[in-house]
Amino acid sequence: MFNDFFSKFFGRQGSKEAAKKRLKFALVYDKLEISDDLLNDLQRDVVEVISRYFEIDTTAMKLDIKRSDDLSALVFNTPILSAKRK
Amino acid sequence: MEGKIIVVTSGKGGVGKTTATACIGAAMAMQGKKVAVIDMDIGLRNLDVVMGLENRIVFNIVDLARSRCKIQQAAIKDRRIDNLFLIPASQSDNKDSLTPEDIVRLSKGLRGRFDYIFMDCPAGIERGFENAVAAADEALVVCTPEVSSVRDADRIIGLLYAKSITPKLIVNRIVPEMVEKGDMLSHEDVVEVLSIDLIGLVKMDDKVVVSTNTGTPLVLQKDSEAGKAFHRIARRLNGQPNLPIENPYNAKGFWRSLGRKLRHRN
């Protein structure tokens, strides 16, 4: 009992601090993960919107998530064949 | 009468869903409500043995969904606790034997017959989960103070939000001594990470195992800490949402036990 008491005041950290840190990390990472279904849906929607303004080559376009240590980016690459005149 | 359907879920397996369903259901019935607990773990049924009703099964939830029996026939009446009924899972089918539509269809009759219907959800996020939450008005998420369990709870909470259900959290299998030593996540840590409302804290309690061994309801044992905690959760669900949640390991407990020790010495 007294050991616990002193350890609390003199800074011995139990394993729960590690647990909490790892948990928070895991949850952030989990939320950055994007399923193939979602990516496919997004691609379909993006193509639909862009096609309203441009003729695009849908066979050559590519939608990707680029991830580095501290950020993830959505990269959409498509050749434009022509702009649509309104 | 329009009964309420509450799903007990967790994502991760083995954290105490079945125990919680049996205990909260029984406690609620002891408070005078008419309660059905339904085992949605098709193919791996357990709620029947936890409740000690395994040798009275005739029909099950799949029979009910296929209209092979009526609710009165599928619902086994507990002889020790009035107003408590179990609808067991089928052991020979699998999760795909039911669809969410089946459950929604069944829910009408269930709501008309019971005040509270508790769905014991299987582990996982697949069909079994979809079936168990299909008709739910409310959800209880059970987790233990462990990284893997809390992470899975977070996933389940996200899925419940997507279904417009705001769940409440039960932290189960708390070992106060370990929390005091800093070797177990406290419920504050868990709540901070998950940011949802707490509805109860349940300690690790040997009596849970004993009651499961004999199939006698834990909530009938007056000296069980876990049993008392489940009684209080039932009261919070049943019209007393503000019943305080007591801290199983707060500083007061430390001073109180120290005080007790000193007194005994004198």
Ligand SMILES: Nc1ncnc2c1ncn2[C@@H]1O[C@H](COP(=O)(O)OP(=O)(O)OP(=O)(O)O)[C@@H](O)[C@H]1O
């Ligand atoms: N508070 C507690 N104290 C001690 N033991 C517990 C407690 N809660 C649950 N248990 C034990 O933990 C084990 C798992 O519990 P239970 O079967 O309720 O979990 P579950 O979430 O329903 O599992 P599954 O995912 O397999 O359906 C059981 O052996 C049970 O007796």
Ligand SMILES: [Mg+2]
């Ligand atoms: Mg279970």
